[in-house]
Amino acid sequence: MEIYVLRLGHRIGRDQRISTHVALTARAFGAKGIYFTRSDKNLFESVRKVVEIWGGEFFIETTEWRRLLRSFDGLKVHLTMYGIPLPEKMEEIKKAQKVLVVVGAEKVPKEVYELCDLNISIGTQPHSEVSALAVFLEKVLGVVFNLSFENAKLKIIPCARGKKVLKVGDQ
Ligand code: SAM
Numbered sequence: 130m131e132i133y134v135l136r137l138g139h140r141i142g143r144d145q146r147i148s149t150h151v152a153l154t155a156r157a158f159g160a161k162g163i164y165f166t167r168s169d170k171n172l173f174e175s176v177r178k179v180v181e182i183w184g185g186e187f188f189i190e191t192t193e194w195r196r197l198l199r200s201f202d203g204l205k206v207h208l209t210m211y212g213i214p215l216p217e218k219m220e221e222i223k224k225a226q227k228v229l230v231v232v233g234a235e236k237v238p239k240e241v242y243e244l245c246d247l248n249i250s251i252g253t254q255p256h257s258e259v260s261a262l263a264v265f266l267e268k269v270l271g272v273v274f275n276l277s278f279e280n281a282k283l284k285i286i287p288c289a290r291g292k293k294v295l296k297v298g299d300q
Contacts, residue, residue: 130223130226130227130228130269131226131227132229132266133164133228134151134162134163135164136148136164136232136234136258137194137232137237139166145171147257148169148172149176151232151259152176154262155187156176158266160266161186163188165190166191166192183281184281194241195240197229198245201229203228204221204227204228205229205231207237207249208258209237209250210252213247215268222269223269230262230266232261232262234258283296284297
């Protein structure tokens with residue numbers, strides 16, 4: 130299955146840090162790429178820098194959300210605390226080849242609830258787009274502990290204490 134993320138809304142200044150975390154979470158948990166509805170040069174550069182150093186094929190780009198939601202040729206899943214609990218729709222989601230998962234920032238327009246195939250909750254309490262996305266990706270893809278990122282310049286060697294980082298090419 131291929132999963133793409135749509136970050137709906139991004140307030141320059143206010144959302145920079147959390148939007149960066151949404152993008153890095155998408156990448157680290159196995160999504161193919163992320164669409165933003167607004168460009169942010171610094172944020173895009175910092176995410177692309179992570180990809181350059183830590184590897185993988187992850188993309189970050191801007192889109193017009195209505196056009197993407199109308200043209201996406203897979204299952205469109207909007208994460209919202211008002212939706213149907215994920216376990217109830219897991220079977221349907223797992224059948225999809227391609228999924229676009231939508232997470233909000235500010236108030237999400239009503240139209241999004243209609244344009245998406247499923248409105249899904251990760252618990253029925255308010256929390257965060259980062260946690261909602263991480264739980265969704267891990268429940269649906271379940272690859273966070275198995276992913277390998279090609280062409281990385283740096284690789285972490287897991288260790289019990291301290292930090293071990295290998296420069297690829299060095300031994
Ligand atoms: N205030 C906004 C609204 O009313 O639409 C939502 C703000 S919330 C911090 C940002 C995003 O986190 C939401 O758009 C949703 O994608 C995600 N989110 C927060 N809690 C969630 C939950 N329990 N289940 C699924 N997604 C959730």
